[in-house]
Amino acid sequence: MSNSVSYPPEFRPLMSEPTEPEKSTEPALDRIKDIDIPVLNLEDLDMEKLIEACKDWGIFHLENTGIPLTLMSQVKEITESVLSLPFEEKRTLFGVNSPLSYYWGTHTVSPSGKAVTRAPQESSGHLFEGINIPLASLSRLLPLSCSDPKLESFRVVMEEYGKHVTRIIVTLFEAIIETLSLELSGDQKMSYLSELTGVIRVQRYPQCTESPGLEAHTDSSVISIINQDDVGGLEFMKDGQWFNVKPLANSFVIGLGDMMQVISDEEYKSVLHKVGKRMKKKERYSIVYFVFPDKDCMFKSSRYKPFKFSEFEAQVKLDV
Ligand SMILES: O=C(O)CCC(=O)C(=O)O
Numbered sequence: 001m002s003n004s005v006s007y008p009p010e011f012r013p014l015m016s017e018p019t020e021p022e023k024s025t026e027p028a029l030d031r032i033k034d035i036d037i038p039v040l041n042l043e044d045l046d047m048e049k050l051i052e053a054c055k056d057w058g059i060f061h062l063e064n065t066g067i068p069l070t071l072m073s074q075v076k077e078i079t080e081s082v083l084s085l086p087f088e089e090k091r092t093l094f095g096v097n098s099p100l101s102y103y104w105g106t107h108t109v110s111p112s113g114k115a116v117t118r119a120p121q122e123s124s125g126h127l128f129e130g131i132n133i134p135l136a137s138l139s140r141l142l143p144l145s146c147s148d149p150k151l152e153s154f155r156v157v158m159e160e161y162g163k164h165v166t167r168i169i170v171t172l173f174e175a176i177i178e179t180l181s182l183e184l185s186g187d188q189k190m191s192y193l194s195e196l197t198g199v200i201r202v203q204r205y206p207q208c209t210e211s212p213g214l215e216a217h218t219d220s221s222v223i224s225i226i227n228q229d230d231v232g233g234l235e236f237m238k239d240g241q242w243f244n245v246k247p248l249a250n251s252f253v254i255g256l257g258d259m260m261q262v263i264s265d266e267e268y269k270s271v272l273h274k275v276g277k278r279m280k281k282k283e284r285y286s287i288v289y290f291v292f293p294d295k296d297c298m299f300k301s302s303r304y305k306p307f308k309f310s311e312f313e314a315q316v317k318l319d320v
């Protein structure tokens, strides 16, 4: 397979050859039910619909976000091109000396932006790889990227993308806070949505005969903004059942994270989600922006003992 060299060696025996587009006899997503999740319009937010989306679903599409379509194409293009670099090159480029980190196998979703990686053989064959991009590091990439035009484009495009997603999240978060009738000071709001701790994660799931994508989890973020490609495969749990999130062009998938559950005093719950079984269709890409609070941000709620975000983060790592 031509691009197999760009994948970790452990993946290669489990990957399938590129195939013709799938015949209708083969279910693309292994009989998980499709369901229409709410679609919110950022330009004209319907507050009632937003309440329903947060309360009953924890996951929804967001459209009309004002991101230029050209930027979306650039993000897709550069992500694909960087992830398609040879495996060893990615390890070197995004190794110990880089603010970015390359991971593969099963990662546990850790808020620090550092993924905990295990080899896929030990972990029931979850096949995916990705690069963590701490938002704060984007401007520090410059020295690294000078010698590599591809990395420089990656930095520039991701920085621009980061600005847009931050803008979108601020608007959305303010609206969610309004639905909860919470009065937050400007500082408090900003410490929930810290740009210092935000992480963009670009991920690739190989084409393979049959393998789980990413195991079921909730994100420890406040909000996650997922940009999944048209291959689909994102699934979430509602009322004890798994459902597919059908890709919707030119929109994002918004997922509520654990910290939103705390901020809202469990009025809104974080959404349990995973990437389902991959069939031998095509590679899948996703780009996720995790909004995390400041490390020192205090959480007080009637249902939890007061805690600092850094304490929660440490507990997540321990549980892992
Ligand atoms: O790849 C996706 O669509 C979702 C990834 C995800 O849930 C995560 O990285 O936390």
Ligand SMILES: [Fe+2]
Residues within 6 Å of the ligand: 109, 217, 218, 219, 224, 273
């Ligand atoms: Fe997630």
